[in-house]
Amino acid sequence: MTVHFPEDAASDPGAAEDAATWRPLAEAARELVDLCVMSDVDAEEVRAAQADIEAAVARLRKVRRAQTMGMEYLAAGRRRPWGNPVIGLRNPIAPPLVVHSDPSGRVESDFHCGAAYEGPPGLVHGGMVALILDQILGHAVGAAGRPGMTGTLTLVYRRGTPLGDLRAEAWVDREDGVKTWAKARMIGPQGVTCEAEGVFILPRAVRERLGLPDGN
């Protein structure tokens, strides 16, 4: 089974222009998220900032899309994962990761997790670690031409993942019929912090739509 879905740039000619408009907004909002946690200004400054944010929100909500970006672009046969919470360039809660991949399914990303992702003091929340590893496992199977949904995700937290600069790596381990196993690891300054394995399956409904025989 080899399935390739259209890549953003090739099938989405307006993407660069739209990204130039929206990316800076998300970057500003990301810094805002960080400062909601880290700022130490006085109460008067906080209230003034709140009024500024409310003014920006009033501008942005003048026009709201009818459905999410994922759904809208899927209907047009394209992909624009800009709302994705790990890689989405329009999503302020995404670090965001820039993921590099090759056709064998090896993927890697160097990224930064700041104070907004803190779980235990000084450490990245374990759910965030799982989120990031799940995402890059998905990239690995997709890059290898075997995209799918996570069926089972297994995580082993070896040591705490410190906030700051991090690296995530993933690769395809094996495949059997419609199932693909991929492995991933999170790496901090002291080495591997978490190892993950995912079983990815292209849902039956999609297999049937694409005319893919089960088990091949």
Ligand SMILES: CC(C)(COP(=O)(O)OP(=O)(O)OC[C@H]1O[C@@H](n2cnc3c(N)ncnc32)[C@H](O)[C@@H]1OP(=O)(O)O)[C@@H](O)C(=O)NCCC(=O)NCCSC(=O)Cc1ccccc1
């Ligand atoms: C699609 C599936 C997982 C499986 O359904 P169907 O296609 O109907 O399965 P079918 O019954 O045809 O069995 C076929 C074979 O598979 C086996 N098998 C079955 N289930 C499991 C299992 N759970 N785990 C392991 N194996 C399982 C089953 O035994 C059989 O094996 P066999 O051939 O006999 O050896 C469905 O339950 C589902 O949609 N779950 C929700 C998934 C979801 O929401 N995930 C989170 C969102 S994704 C995300 O966020 C990450 C991401 C980020 C970026 C990019 C990409 C991804």
